[in-house]
Structures are given as structure tokens and as C-alpha cells.
Amino acid sequence: MTSENTLLEEFVQREYAHGFVTDIEADAIAPGLSEDVVRLISSKKNEPEWLLQWRLKAYRHWLTLEEPNWHNVKYPPIDYQASIYYSAPKQRPKLNSLDEVDPILLETYEKLGISLHEQKILANVAVDAVFDSVSIATTYRETLEKHGVIFRPFSEAVHDHPELVKKYLGSVVPYSDNFFASLNSAVFSDGSFCYIPKGVRCPMELSTYFRINAQNTGQFERTLIIAEEGAYVSYLEGCTAPKRDENQLHAAVVELVALDDAQIKYSTVQNWYPGDAEGKGGIYNFVTKRGACRGQNSKISWTQVETGSAITWKYPSVILQGDNSVGEFYSVAVTANHQQADTGTKMIHIGKNTKSTIISKGISAGVGQNNYRGEVKMMKGATNARNFSQCDSLLIGDRCGAHTFPYIEVRNSTAKVEHEASTSKVGEDQIYYLRQRGLSTEDAVNMIVNGFCKEVYDLLPMEFAVEARKLLSVSLEGSVG
Amino acid sequence: MLEIKNLHARTLDIEILRGINLQVAAGEVHAIMGPNGSGKSTLAHVIAGRDDYEVTQGEILYCGQDLLGMEIETRAAEGIFLAYQYPVEIPGVSNKEFLRIAMNSIRKHHGQPSIKRTEFVSLLKENLSRLGMDKSMMDRSVNEGFSGGEKKRNEILQMAMLQPKLAVLDETDSGLDIDALKIVADGVNALRSPERATIVVTHYQRLLDYIVPDKVHVLAGGKIVRSGDKSLALELEDKGYGFLQELALS
Ligand SMILES: Nc1ncnc2c1ncn2[C@@H]1O[C@H](COP(=O)(O)OP(=O)(O)OP(=O)(O)O)[C@@H](O)[C@H]1O
Ligand SMILES: [Mg+2]
Numbered sequence: 001m002t003s004e005n006t007l008l009e010e011f012v013q014r015e016y017a018h019g020f021v022t023d024i025e026a027d028a029i030a031p032g033l034s035e036d037v038v039r040l041i042s043s044k045k046n047e048p049e050w051l052l053q054w055r056l057k058a059y060r061h062w063l064t065l066e067e068p069n070w071h072n073v074k075y076p077p078i079d080y081q082a083s084i085y086y087s088a089p090k091q092r093p094k095l096n097s098l099d100e101v102d103p104i105l106l107e108t109y110e111k112l113g114i115s116l117h118e119q120k121i122l123a124n125v126a127v128d129a130v131f132d133s134v135s136i137a138t139t140y141r142e143t144l145e146k147h148g149v150i151f152r153p154f155s156e157a158v159h160d161h162p163e164l165v166k167k168y169l170g171s172v173v174p175y176s177d178n179f180f181a182s183l184n185s186a187v188f189s190d191g192s193f194c195y196i197p198k199g200v201r202c203p204m205e206l207s208t209y210f211r212i213n214a215q216n217t218g219q220f221e222r223t224l225i226i227a228e229e230g231a232y233v234s235y236l237e238g239c240t241a242p243k244r245d246e247n248q249l250h251a252a253v254v255e256l257v258a259l260d261d262a263q264i265k266y267s268t269v270q271n272w273y274p275g276d277a278e279g280k281g282g283i284y285n286f287v288t289k290r291g292a293c294r295g296q297n298s299k300i301s302w303t304q305v306e307t308g309s310a311i312t313w314k315y316p317s318v319i320l321q322g323d324n325s326v327g328e329f330y331s332v333a334v335t336a337n338h339q340q341a342d343t344g345t346k347m348i349h350i351g352k353n354t355k356s357t358i359i360s361k362g363i364s365a366g367v368g369q370n371n372y373r374g375e376v377k378m379m380k381g382a383t384n385a386r387n388f389s390q391c392d393s394l395l396i397g398d399r400c401g402a403h404t405f406p407y408i409e410v411r412n413s414t415a416k417v418e419h420e421a422s423t424s425k426v427g428e429d430q431i432y433y434l435r436q437r438g439l440s441t442e443d444a445v446n447m448i449v450n451g452f453c454k455e456v457y458d459l460l461p462m463e464f465a466v467e468a469r470k471l472l473s474v475s476l477e478g479s480v481g
Numbered sequence: 482m483l484e485i486k487n488l489h490a491r492t493l494d495i496e497i498l499r500g501i502n503l504q505v506a507a508g509e510v511h512a513i514m515g516p517n518g519s520g521k522s523t524l525a526h527v528i529a530g531r532d533d534y535e536v537t538q539g540e541i542l543y544c545g546q547d548l549l550g551m552e553i554e555t556r557a558a559e560g561i562f563l564a565y566q567y568p569v570e571i572p573g574v575s576n577k578e579f580l581r582i583a584m585n586s587i588r589k590h591h592g593q594p595s596i597k598r599t600e601f602v603s604l605l606k607e608n609l610s611r612l613g614m615d616k617s618m619m620d621r622s623v624n625e626g627f628s629g630g631e632k633k634r635n636e637i638l639q640m641a642m643l644q645p646k647l648a649v650l651d652e653t654d655s656g657l658d659i660d661a662l663k664i665v666a667d668g669v670n671a672l673r674s675p676e677r678a679t680i681v682v683t684h685y686q687r688l689l690d691y692i693v694p695d696k697v698h699v700l701a702g703g704k705i706v707r708s709g710d711k712s713l714a715l716e717l718e719d720k721g722y723g724f725l726q727e728l729a730l731s
Contacts (some may be wrong), residue, residue, distance in 0.1 A: 044515055355626075427569070429569050430569050430570075430571055432531055432553065432569075433565065433568070433569040433571070434571070434579075435530075435551055435552075435553040435554045435557065435637065436529050436530075436554075436556075436562075437557055437562055437583040437586075437643070438557040438558050438583050438584075438586035438587040438590070438643070439554060439582065439583065439586050440554055440577050440586070441554075443582070443586065447571065447574055447579070447582065448571060448574070450573070450574070451571055451572055451573025451574035451622065452572065452573055453573070453598075454573035454574075455573070
């Protein structure tokens, strides 16, 4: 007699589809971290002096910090001297034409299902592809420039638009913000820069696709998005990495700035390699993402589907500074096998009538551990501010866990905070019911999980929702029966 | 179509079915009655394949095949349908989506292509109106927040859409108002055909006024203690189960 439970436990054996390695010559520096390494990275990128100084300040500050340990994840100490802090495909990309990009790289992205050939790209998505440390191609640049939208690798923006980069870099996530943000500020290699001018509704979805390829290499990219008054942009981020036995570090920083009446919608489908069924390998994803609703009536939404990484440490946040500004966080996080996630959000209400909504769906399978950590702060000036939080956890099998840590601080008596939480299990009776109607156990679990995530899926851009669904079913796919 | 021979089934703790013998031929409707806890639902679940129960003796042949060796979903695809005594809620999954995926799973099993959307919609519409159900129910999550009666109707809707060969209805009449009872009975009668068979589990002879059974069986203490025609149901209503339970114990 097979019980549903053993079936479910077998269920968490997963195949990672993006685990191949691209064999390409890389220009990498020796492992290790020092002021010289910071200088070397900066000089390789031909950076202006002010940026080098900023990096050095970050580096020196980082030396004074200790790795955080308040989160509910476990991992052996990371040897920061063993990692490589810069690796780039050897052939320097000529960004004017995709045809000049190394065909091996293009092939890699094709394999990942991300076509960089503009004519083949799904309608209306401009892609910036970041391979290890550098951005290799940004599509649709010309179309975007006609609208005044600047979308390009960070390293180029530093040269083309230094005034904008200087003004906003570190303005939301200062170099001193936290251990991983400081590290990133010191050694970040590339990333995407995006600027939407006043009154412009960005004519297409913008997307960055991150790929870690090289061994022992940390990826530290920075994304900076600025939406001027009345501007609108929807931004998508995707990520994958090869299967490797050792853990790799990914410590990114994303900063968003929304001015008066501007709106930024930031969606992530994170599918870094999660490690194998025994918990070997996988990406450590320690990411700082924060948006500032600087202007009145501005709005920032984070939507994320997190299925990958061995460890995820991530709290996309919104600082609601402008009056009537709106912050949203919608999240689906899956932990299967030995994956651990400590993720959530912070909503800091400063302005009047600010509103935030948090919907978090955590799914745990195998011996995965899923933690939701959410902080809602209502500051003194946040008159009539509102927050609604809902955290639901779904458990698949008996050996996984879900934990919710809400932190609430209210300093204005007119502000209101509502928090709801629930934990449910994928019921044997549900699976039995669906199988009795003809579905396989896998399809049944997928259906239940998709139903559980529906509220968040409904908010993802169409193509991403499809991808997210597929990803989730792969994540939970297993040798059933 | 269905041949149950000396079926014994148990949970870890107790033996529930203790030697069931039952034969249902294509085209027939059988009613199973019996006191609470006598094993009616257990029998239905063993037919459907629920793995909480271990079959320790006996066999079930379905269309000549060994049923007990088949997976739950294979049985479903081969035409076995159980209308649950307690239908299950699936939050976030719309009834419509669920029905479409269920139909396609079964079609796939038979090597048929997925149903066309338009075909599905018109079939659904037809069945909804026949069962007096509002189409807004189709956008709601499966059984979530449905009243007891609505859940039962929803089971019949699924049956009507999936067109099973052997339907087992476990107390589908409980919790239904009189009108709904007639509608559900119509639903069952609509499926009556020489190729299909139905087993209705019920406590009330009233249902059998609408779904006239070919045979009535009384299950008590895990055994079929009496079989007869429709008049047996009337007799039971008159005398209660007391006298039969004595039979079961002997
Ligand atoms: N999974 C189980 N674990 C333990 N006991 C069970 C289980 N399933 C059924 N039983 C027991 O087996 C007996 C038969 O249950 P069953 O549900 O088949 O009865 P029933 O005839 O359908 O009753 P009712 O008319 O109340 O629906 C009961 O005593 C019940 O408590
Ligand atoms: Mg019962």
C-alpha cells in the first residue's frame, strides 16, 4: 500500500533544466577581495574617479560589518577570499549590433528560451542580457530611445549619463545599508540602468536576464530604475545558473525611484540553480531590493516568483515617502529539497494616505524551509496610512516547514495595519479527489499549487505568468509512483 | 461490468469490509442501503482506489479487468466515477478549469486530442441548464464556499461532463431539497443506457422513487446481508435495520 505521503516525498526530486555550462573563454581576475581588486574592477570598466571612490568607501565600510545572522537559514561560513569578483566573456561585445555578439552566447540564451534576436522576441519585450559579470546585449535600444527611454548596461550608463547615475546611485540603498549591499557596492560589475523621462509610458516591457556561468564566480549586479514624473514602466527580471557542486554567491542590489505620479512594476522570476536533491551546490541569493516612492501618488509594485537558489535572502521593500503613494508586494516562494528561503518585504510608510498591500504565498516541499519576514512601519507623519498583509503557506509532505515573522510598528494613531496568515497542507483528500477525476498525482499537485498561487499569478505580466506556472511545475516535478 | 468477489478491506486498525459479493451488469442501477458505519462509503472508495484501505482478500473485476491493480486515475480514465459523500474543496482553481483539465486528462488516456474550447463551453452550458446551475458557479473555486446541496449538484455536473461508464453515487441525495433531488435523479437517469451502470448509496427510499433501481442491497457489518428488488427499500423503511443487523452478526 503506497500512501500519498511517500508519493509526495518522492515528489520533490526535481530536474533543473538550465544546468548546462557554456564553454567560453573568460577574462577573469584571480580569486580574492582587497582594495586592489576593487581598483582593478573599476579600471577594467574604465570608470570615473568618483565611482571608484564610492566603491572604496563601500569596501572599507564592508570590512567593518559582520555577516547578518538574524535570518532563519543555515549555511556554512562563506569564504569571501575564495570567490572571483570579476569574470567577463573574452570577446568584448559590440553593442551596436547583435550579430557581433559571440554566437556561443546567443546560443546560450536561445537554450534558455530567451531569444536576443529582436525579430524573434516575444512582442514588446526589450531584453538586457547579463552573462556573469557583464551585460552582453540590450535589444530594442533604438525603439526605446525614440521615446526618450534609456535602457542599457549599467557600465555604459556610467559613461553616457554620469549625472543621472551619480544622482541616484545609492540614493535608495546606500553603500552602508547592509553587509551584502556594501559588498555589492564595492565590487558590482554590471547590471541594467533604466530611465523613463517625464510623462512617458514605456512602450514595451523591459527585461533583464541574468546568467551566472563561470565557476567560483560571484555575481554582483546593480539595477537602477528611475521613473520621472508621470512615467510608467514594467520591468521583468529572470535568472538561471548552471548546475555546480559548490555554492555560488549572488548579491545584487536593485534600486527603484518613482517621482510624482510615476509607477514602476517590477516582476522577478528567479530560477537560480537550487542545488541537488541532497542539498549539494546551488546559488546563495542575498539580494537587496528597495524602491522609493519619492513623489506624490507614485506607485511601486514588486511581484516575484522565487523557485530557485539554495538560499534566498531577499526583502523587496518600498519606502512610501510621497503622500498618497502606494506600495505592493506579491510573492510566490517555493522551497523544495534542501532549499531555504527567508524572504518578505518592508513597507515604510512616511507620507500621508500611503497604502501598502502584501500578499505572500510560500510553498514548501521535501525538507524545504520557507520563512516570511515582513515589516510594516507607520511613521509619525503617516496619517491615515493603510497596510493589508496576507501570508499563506502551503506544505507538501510532512518534513518541510513554514514560518511567518511579521514585525509591525505604528507611530501614528490614524494608521491601520491588518495582518492575516494561514497555513495549509496539500491534502491527501484533495489529491485523491483530483485523481478520481482523471488527473495524475503530479497534475493534481500542480493544480492545487497553482490554485494556491492564483492571486499572485493574476498580477504577473502575461508571458511571465505562463513561465511562472511552468517553472513551478518543474520545481515540484518528481519521480511519482 | 462490475464483479466483486469475497472482498475484504481494512484500515490499519479495523477490518471494515468482510466478504462483499456484488455483480452489476451494464445497463443496471443498483442501490446500496445500510446503517451508518456499515461500510458503504468504504466500498465506494475501494472501487475508486483510495489507498487508505488495504484489500486483504477477494477481487474486483471491472469490464473483465483486474481493478485493484489499477491506479486511481486509470480507473477514472477507464470510466469509473465516484460522486463523493463529502466533496473536496480546491481553493483558487476554477470549476471550469478543473472540468476542462479533468476531461482532457481522460481524453489523453484514450489517445484523443484535447477538447475544443467552443465544444467544451457549449457542453458545459447544456449541462448547467439541465442541472439548474448558474454559470457564475463555474468561475468560482471548486466547491469552495458551496452549500451542501450545491456541492452535490456539482458532483452530478462533473458526472454529466465526464460521462462515466460506472458511476458510484455516495449519498448524493443527502442535503438536497426536493427540487434538487428530482434534478439530480434526472441527471442520473439521463446517463442510463445499456453500456452504463450506476450504484447509488442512499439512506432514503425517496430517491428510489425517482431513480428506480434494478436491485437493492443492504450492507451491514461489512457484508451484504440482503438483496432484493425495489420493494426491499420499502420494507426497510417500514422495519428499520434492526432485524438485518442480527443477520450480519450471525
Ligand atoms: N480511513 C479510516 N480510518 C479509520 N476508520 C475508518 C476509515 N474509513 C472508515 N472507517 C470506519 O469504517 C466504518 C465504515 O465507514 P463508512 O464510511 O464506510 O460507513 P458508511 O456505511 O458509509 O456510513 P454512513 O452511512 O454514515 O455514511 C466506520 O466505523 C468508520 O468509522
Ligand atoms: Mg458513507
